[in-house]
Amino acid sequence: MKYLFALMLGCMMLSASGDYAVAGDADENMKPASFVLVAQAPEPRTDHEVSDDDLFDEYDTGSEETQMVADPLYHFNYAMYTVNDFLYFYAIKPVAQGYKFVVPTPVRSGISNFFHNLLFPVRFVNNILQGKGEAAGTEFCAFFINSTIGILGFNDFAQKHMDIELHDEDLGQTLGSYNIGDGFYLVLPVLGPSTLRDTIGRAGDWFLTPVNYAEPWEVAWGASILERTNTASFRIGDYEALKEASIDPYVALRNAYIQNRKSQIKQ
Amino acid sequence: MTSPKAVLSVISCFLTLLFSTVAVSVGSDAENKKKAALAQEHLERKVDEVLEIIRDPLLTADPPAQEKVLYDKGFEIFDFKTFSMLALGPKYKKFSPRQREDFILYFSQLISQTYFPKLAGQDVQNITIHYLDNRPLKPRKNVYRTDVSTELLRGETHVPIIYRMIRRENTEWKIYDIKIEGVSMAANYREQYRHQISLTPEEIITQLKEKVDQ
Numbered sequence: 001m002k003y004l005f006a007l008m009l010g011c012m013m014l015s016a017s018g019d020y021a022v023a024g025d026a027d028e029n030m031k032p033a034s035f036v037l038v039a040q041a042p043e044p045r046t047d048h049e050v051s052d053d054d055l056f057d058e059y060d061t062g063s064e065e066t067q068m069v070a071d072p073l074y075h076f077n078y079a080m081y082t083v084n085d086f087l088y089f090y091a092i093k094p095v096a097q098g099y100k101f102v103v104p105t106p107v108r109s110g111i112s113n114f115f116h117n118l119l120f121p122v123r124f125v126n127n128i129l130q131g132k133g134e135a136a137g138t139e140f141c142a143f144f145i146n147s148t149i150g151i152l153g154f155n156d157f158a159q160k161h162m163d164i165e166l167h168d169e170d171l172g173q174t175l176g177s178y179n180i181g182d183g184f185y186l187v188l189p190v191l192g193p194s195t196l197r198d199t200i201g202r203a204g205d206w207f208l209t210p211v212n213y214a215e216p217w218e219v220a221w222g223a224s225i226l227e228r229t230n231t232a233s234f235r236i237g238d239y240e241a242l243k244e245a246s247i248d249p250y251v252a253l254r255n256a257y258i259q260n261r262k263s264q265i266k267q
Numbered sequence: 268m269t270s271p272k273a274v275l276s277v278i279s280c281f282l283t284l285l286f287s288t289v290a291v292s293v294g295s296d297a298e299n300k301k302k303a304a305l306a307q308e309h310l311e312r313k314v315d316e317v318l319e320i321i322r323d324p325l326l327t328a329d330p331p332a333q334e335k336v337l338y339d340k341g342f343e344i345f346d347f348k349t350f351s352m353l354a355l356g357p358k359y360k361k362f363s364p365r366q367r368e369d370f371i372l373y374f375s376q377l378i379s380q381t382y383f384p385k386l387a388g389q390d391v392q393n394i395t396i397h398y399l400d401n402r403p404l405k406p407r408k409n410v411y412r413t414d415v416s417t418e419l420l421r422g423e424t425h426v427p428i429i430y431r432m433i434r435r436e437n438t439e440w441k442i443y444d445i446k447i448e449g450v451s452m453a454a455n456y457r458e459q460y461r462h463q464i465s466l467t468p469e470e471i472i473t474q475l476k477e478k479v480d481q
Contacts, residue, residue: 068458109423234424237385245381247474248459255458256450263449 067258069195070184080187081250087190088239096232108230110154115227117146117153121208126169130177135167142166167267172201176265185254193257299411303403306413306432309440313344314396321386330384337383346433346441347375353444354456355471362468370468373475380479395420409436412443 071077100108120143127136142158150157158164175197183196194202206212211227214220246252317340320326326333351371352359362370397418404412411434419426429446444453463471 067454105422112423234422241381241385245377246459247456247478248462251459251462252455255455259450259454260448263446 067255067262069182069254069258071254072184073186077185077187078250080189081253083189084187084192085243085249092229092232093236096229096236099229100233100236103233108233111226111230112234113146113150113156114153115211115230116156117143117150118210121210122171122205123166123169125208126171126174126205129171129174130169132169135169138164139166168264170198170201171204172198172261173265175201176261182258182261185258193253195258195261198261299403299406302406302411302434303401303413303415306411306434306440307398307401307415310415310430310432310442311398313340316340317344317386318394334384337386338379341379341383342375344442345375345378346435346443347371347378349433349441349443350374350378350453353453355460356457358460358468358471366468366472369472370475373472373479376479377475393422410434413440 103111120139124136124139124143127133127139142164143153145158145162145164146153146156149155159166172195180197182198186194186196186199188194188199191202211223212220214223242252242256243249317337320333320336320340323333326336348371351367351374354374355362355370359367397420398415399418400416402414402416404414406412413432415430415432417428417430419428427448430442431444431446431451432440433443434440444451446452460471463474466474
């Protein structure tokens with residue numbers, strides 16, 4: 001069943017990437033070799049001008065770091081990137097700063113723990129889909145302990161006092177673990193960087209997120225906004241640093257997203 | 268006609284050879300592990316020194332002085348040459364020795380002026396660093412490398428950070444790349460420079476200098 005599902009999605013990705021893989025992004029027109037979905041082996045080196053050349057193969061062979069992604073929707077993505085950038089500086093950041101000023105850190109931590117605990121179904125199901133039985137069991141334990149002793153999950157008792165370690169899992173990672181590629185890069189309005197695969201995963205995870213079943217819809221939306229603001233309040237300054245230190249912020253963000261997801265899938 | 272003795276001696280010869288190679292490889296493995304442990308020790312010492320600078324009440328009262336001290340410390344801790352090489356990737360070969368020096372200078376300035384003031388502004392009482400693991404990488408030509416895995420705890424957030432360290436002949440261990448949440452900084456710059464296809468080394472340096480001067 002798992003494999004059938006994987007196969008179906010795989011076919012879908014393949015047909016999608018087949019259509020788009022040739023497009024590449026605007027500034028890549030001169031280098032057709034870079035349209036490939038995943039990193040590829042570079043041309044063999046011929047000169048030995050730099051003595052340290054062969055020291056850093058692992059950066060060159062693309063086995064680890066040089067991850068690339070097709071970006072056929074470059075113009076749409078760039079527009080969305082600009083919109084999100086604007087939203088960050090003029091809405092998310094000021095709101096998060098105000099929130100951080102008003103709400104004391106222990107409360108913010110509690111809220112963060114609460115939402116993390118609530119996402120248990122997503123992590124549990126995806127652990128099972130990835131065949132990580134032990135991790136799924138650990139998730140269940142942590143959920144049980146945190147929901148009871150941790151008072152509805154506001155206290156992460158299991159992680160703090162019982163040495164339980166949890167890893168974020170989602171459907172995008174599950175699909176990735178089935179060797180389904182990114183498809184192509186996609187910047188979602190408000191939600192930020194993603195890929196075709198991760199967007200499909202996000203849609204699947206939506207159904208496993210309890211908050212989304214809250215009635216009336218205002219409660220569900222309010223909870224989502226609170227969660228996002230709360231998360232942002234812990235990360236003020238991270239995006240600014242990435243942007244300030246980069247030569248091309250759009251490419252920097254895209255690459256950071258791809259590298260981060262690859263490392264999550266590997267775990 | 269071979270005597271059993273000759274056969275035995277040949278076998279023993281083979282066995283000796285086999286075991287000696289095993290012994291050698293095990294020996295160098297253990298040696299690599301020892302070197303990796305030394306790298307971690309060195310990193311821990313340097314991180315403590317940085318934390319001390321951030322905690323120093325006298326320096327905290329004088330932010331520009333503190334930044335200056337952090338900046339000097341940064342050059343002691345980072346191998347900006349290797350960092351720059353990896354950030355430029357294949358483009359590094361097109362740079363003349365002079366241009367390489369310029370690039371390394373501005374690149375180190377960009378990194379330090381973006382991140383060090385942020386470091387100085389940290390609420391250090393809340394920061395704890397856990398050293399999780401060290402992993403030696405295959406050594407080459409008297410150059411040793413080690414990945415030191417750590418976890419930074421800042422309040423409720425856990426940030427996995429891997430320090431990639433290098434030791435060349437007659438130098439101390441230095442950091443040549445940092446991987447934060449799986450994102451390698453050097454690889455991130457590499458990808459950015461890969462997209463600047465049409466730029467000459469001189470233009471890349473000018474662009475970087477402008478970025479630093481901003």
